[in-house]
Amino acid sequence: MISEITNTMNNLRAYFFKSALLMAIIVCIVGISCTGIQKADLSEPGLKDHFSDVFLIGNALNGTQVFGRDSLALDFTAKHFNSIVAENAMKWGEIHPQPDTFDFTLADSLVAFGMRNDMFIVGHCLVWHSQTPRWVFEDSLGKPLTRDALLQRMKDHIFTVVGRYKGKVKGWDVVNEALEEDGQMRKSRWFAIIGEDYIQKAFEFAREADPDAELYYNDYNIELKDKREGAVKIIKSLQEKGIKVDAVGIQGHWHLDSPSLDVIDESIAEYAALGYKVMITELDVNVLPEPNIVGADIAQHGSYDEKLNPYAESFPDSMQQVLAKRYEDLFRIFVKNDSSITRVTFWGLHDGYSWKNNWPVLGRTNHCLLFDRNYQAKPAYDAVLKTVPIQTETK
Numbered sequence: 001m002i003s004e005i006t007n008t009m010n011n012l013r014a015y016f017f018k019s020a021l022l023m024a025i026i027v028c029i030v031g032i033s034c035t036g037i038q039k040a041d042l043s044e045p046g047l048k049d050h051f052s053d054v055f056l057i058g059n060a061l062n063g064t065q066v067f068g069r070d071s072l073a074l075d076f077t078a079k080h081f082n083s084i085v086a087e088n089a090m091k092w093g094e095i096h097p098q099p100d101t102f103d104f105t106l107a108d109s110l111v112a113f114g115m116r117n118d119m120f121i122v123g124h125c126l127v128w129h130s131q132t133p134r135w136v137f138e139d140s141l142g143k144p145l146t147r148d149a150l151l152q153r154m155k156d157h158i159f160t161v162v163g164r165y166k167g168k169v170k171g172w173d174v175v176n177e178a179l180e181e182d183g184q185m186r187k188s189r190w191f192a193i194i195g196e197d198y199i200q201k202a203f204e205f206a207r208e209a210d211p212d213a214e215l216y217y218n219d220y221n222i223e224l225k226d227k228r229e230g231a232v233k234i235i236k237s238l239q240e241k242g243i244k245v246d247a248v249g250i251q252g253h254w255h256l257d258s259p260s261l262d263v264i265d266e267s268i269a270e271y272a273a274l275g276y277k278v279m280i281t282e283l284d285v286n287v288l289p290e291p292n293i294v295g296a297d298i299a300q301h302g303s304y305d306e307k308l309n310p311y312a313e314s315f316p317d318s319m320q321q322v323l324a325k326r327y328e329d330l331f332r333i334f335v336k337n338d339s340s341i342t343r344v345t346f347w348g349l350h351d352g353y354s355w356k357n358n359w360p361v362l363g364r365t366n367h368c369l370l371f372d373r374n375y376q377a378k379p380a381y382d383a384v385l386k387t388v389p390i391q392t393e394t395k
């Protein structure tokens with residue numbers, strides 16, 4: 001009798017254990033599929049495959065993605081993109097935080113991922129006024145460096161970083177954002193200490209460090225008339241001195257209604273007519289109302305207001321269509337100029353990763369890319385595919 005009771009108890013215990021296990025598995029499966037997030041289907045062509053005969057399609061990666069803390073990110077990147085750039089990892093403050101300290105951890109992993117996947121890796125960026133520590137411009141007593149000392153520091157930095165990735169990073173944003181909105185030189189510390197030829201020097205050092213890498217001048221709003229004139233002046237004067245700039249990078253942090261398509265089209269044509277390749281290097285389309293801020297200087301900030309964050313809960317279908325149309329129009333211009341455009345890089349893998357959630361106003365919910373926060377293609381994705389000249393086979 002006692003053994004029968006013990007048996008029954010054991011059976012019941014086993015039954016409950018199995019049921020609990022089964023329930024847990026079901027909850028997990030339902031949970032995962034309810035989020036709508038699935039591993040990228042690598043058998044299907046990705047965005048890059050549709051454009052394989054047109055231009056490279058790139059994206060900017062961060063540490064969460066590269067180190068696999070987001071387990072979906074790298075497969076997704078490999079499916080859709082054939083070019084990558086570090087969103088922050090190669091900026092001076094990240095890769096060279098102290099005079100004698102370099103931190104290559106993230107940049108190395110990013111480059112290794114790009115090499116494994118046969119991607120065109122872009123280095124961003126060597127000389128910039130933002131995300132560059134103060135010490136770069138100062139001596140050990142905090143006094144401004146002399147021109148020669150700053151040039152030496154620039155050279156050492158460029159030689160170390162470009163040298164490390166020689167043959168792997170195929171193109172460098174050598175100078176980023178050297179211009180003001182009116183087309184005059186930005187009065188950065190680079191400019192103040194070295195003078196106008198800091199740009200020339202940066203290009204010379206980069207060319208010497210890796211003669212085979214492509215070298216770019218990268219900036220925002222250089223599609224607009226005044227700033228475009230400034231950019232043309234810079235690259236022409238380099239050209240006159242025999243210094244080759246391989247391409248102009250138009251960042252492309254754009255809006256639903258500006259800049260106009262004509263302005264973008266004209267600017268690409270003008271750079272191309274001067275003999276430069278053009279790259280759209282940091283594409284996103286802001287969908288939120290903006291505080292009174294022009295351009296994409298990361299030093300500018302606006303304060304939070306609910307009116308500036310209308311799509312915090314969801315992004316309505318009507319707006320998806322507006323965004324889709326804007327992306328389609330932009331890609332029609334890029335495809336039309338495919339003889340001069342060699343790469344279009346998006347600034348962020350999906351909406352949740354976009355810097356535009358926190359700039360110029362902290363804590364908003366932007367929807368400016370082709371994929372939503374669950375890695376699902378938005379109507380803008382299909383709209384972009386409509387612009388592919390001839391459907392091509394998967395690479």
Ligand code: XIL
Binds near residue numbers: 087088251282296298
């Ligand atoms: C942004 C990054 O996306 C952010 O994560 C960072 O906090 C600030 O910089 N122009 C550039 C990019 O050239 O490097 C900037 O990236 C966006 C504007």
